[in-house]
Amino acid sequence: MYTLSEENYLKAIYRVSQQKDVKITPTAIAETLGNNPASVVDMIRKLTEKQLIAYDKKAGVKLTPQGSKDAILIVRRHRLWEVFLLEKLGYHWDEIHDIAEELEHISDATLADRLDKFLGFPEYDPHGDPIPKANGKVPKSFSVTLTDLKPGTACRVAAVRDTSNAFLQYLIKLDIGIGTRIQLIEKIPFDNSLVISINGKENTTVSQKFGENILID
Amino acid sequence: MYTLSEENYLKAIYRVSQQKDVKITPTAIAETLGNNPASVVDMIRKLTEKQLIAYDKKAGVKLTPQGSKDAILIVRRHRLWEVFLLEKLGYHWDEIHDIAEELEHISDATLADRLDKFLGFPEYDPHGDPIPKANGKVPKSFSVTLTDLKPGTACRVAAVRDTSNAFLQYLIKLDIGIGTRIQLIEKIPFDNSLVISINGKENTTVSQKFGENILID
């Protein structure tokens, strides 16, 4: 199959391509992976030779059908393992990403499908990201954020956009998780801060940046 | 922590050291890993510098206390994952080794212990090999083989020495697994073949080599 690096690049390219209207440049890939752009250019050459991506200076990097298929399977494995770590081993949602980052590379023809079955065919991972199905179909992902909400209305937290430890730990502190109900009380015009009520409790104020990273249902 | 290769060498050295009275030479390690002895010499230098092994031409390679501790933890992870793959994901015992060979390298401070708990603190892996405890203690392993049995007596299969697919698949065909009861009917003096009865069923003849790879209780 592929090397560890090839897989990480494929997945990074897939992730960048999910952000709408973003041209996938060597620099963007480098930032996602924390690598030097020069290294990315090397790998672009390698993946192009393997027909997993196509690179055009104007259009940027694009996954080929094969590359897309393979990237989706890596994402599938990552998210399934995250569910396993959280639900079966009792990790918290700020601890699972790095471990899944390694587990996703275990290559065995039937492992992902067996794990999927064992977990009861979950549709979303602990961060609310859709888990691609064995056939490559990806459940719908969420795109409306807390900042899109009208004051006075309520919603359910469906996913988080930022999955950094800093953000996830803040959410734990605020007692917010997937499924938490949030009501937007008001928007502060000065800096777009949001006054919210979490699960019907007393009001809390959060920043605009915070709101943009909460995806709602 | 360690690189993938370092871990595989550590484990290989540990495994060779478990065979009684075997001097651990570069050649022996090379054979275990399927590597060239020249490569082994490189790694011996590296692991010696890291104080995980000590190498003396007369005495061969020896694990230091630190090296031994680390090797045992890798073995622990390997065997725990094997239990997981068999019991939770439904693999057969001839399919799990290669996957565990990769899973054992996932490094997370609490992963092995959580997995251990999830699996109910198993003492033996699906091949009957002892699973080291979190504190490094290793449950007793089995050493008496089917060839040691006196004709007319019976025993319980406790472990297999050879874990190659060829052997395991043969055992599946013979309907022999851990826990199977075997009675030794007779030993053929000509070539030490063994006539056995599996779970009280009709007699079967197996080779001396076969018998040496069945560890009994």
Next chain:
DNA sequence: TACAATAATTAGTGGCGCCTAATTATTACA
């Protein structure tokens, strides 16, 4: 003990995947 077989070691090489530094191409905007 001498010699042949075997084992261990050294020397040199190559792929992979990363880097820095230098160079070239592109883009933005004054």
Next chain:
DNA sequence: TGTAATAATTAGGCGCCACTAATTATTGTA
């Protein structure tokens, strides 16, 4: 449009971990 900033690429190098081929050390046996 010219120039400065930014992006992409090339060139060269490095660490890791394998290898082969050549050499040296050890061993077993006649």
